[in-house]
Amino acid sequence: MALKILDNCINCDMCEPECPNLAISYGAKTYEINSDLCTECVGFYDSPTCLSVCPIDCIITDPDIVEDKKMLLEKFEYLVINEKI
Ligand code: SF4
Numbered sequence: 001m002a003l004k005i006l007d008n009c010i011n012c013d014m015c016e017p018e019c020p021n022l023a024i025s026y027g028a029k030t031y032e033i034n035s036d037l038c039t040e041c042v043g044f045y046d047s048p049t050c051l052s053v054c055p056i057d058c059i060i061t062d063p064d065i066v067e068d069k070k071m072l073l074e075k076f077e078y079l080v081i082n083e084k085i
Pocket residue numbers: 003018019020021022023024033037038039040041042048049050051
C-alpha cells in the first residue's frame with residue numbers, strides 16, 4: 001500500500017526531506033503523499049522512513065491503495081527506469 005498523511009498533520013517538515021522517492025510535498029493545507037510515487041520505501045529502505053520520523057504518528061498505510069511487496073518493487077523499478085525518482 002502507498003502511505004497517506006492524515007488531516008491532523010502539524011506541518012513540522014520532518015518527513016518531506018526523508019522521502020527517497022520525492023513523494024511528499026506540501027498540499028492545500030498539510031503535507032501530502034503522491035501515491036503514484038510512494039513505494040513504502042521499497043527499493044531504498046527496509047521500512048517507510050517517513051513513518052519513523054513523524055512525531056505525531058499521522059502517517060498511515062492507505063487502505064484504498066492495496067499493493068503487496070512484489071507490486072511495490074515493480075513500481076520502484078518503473079519509477080527508476082522512467083527517471084521519475
Ligand atoms: S513510505 Fe517512503 S516512499 Fe512512501 S512517502 Fe514515505 S518516505 Fe516516501
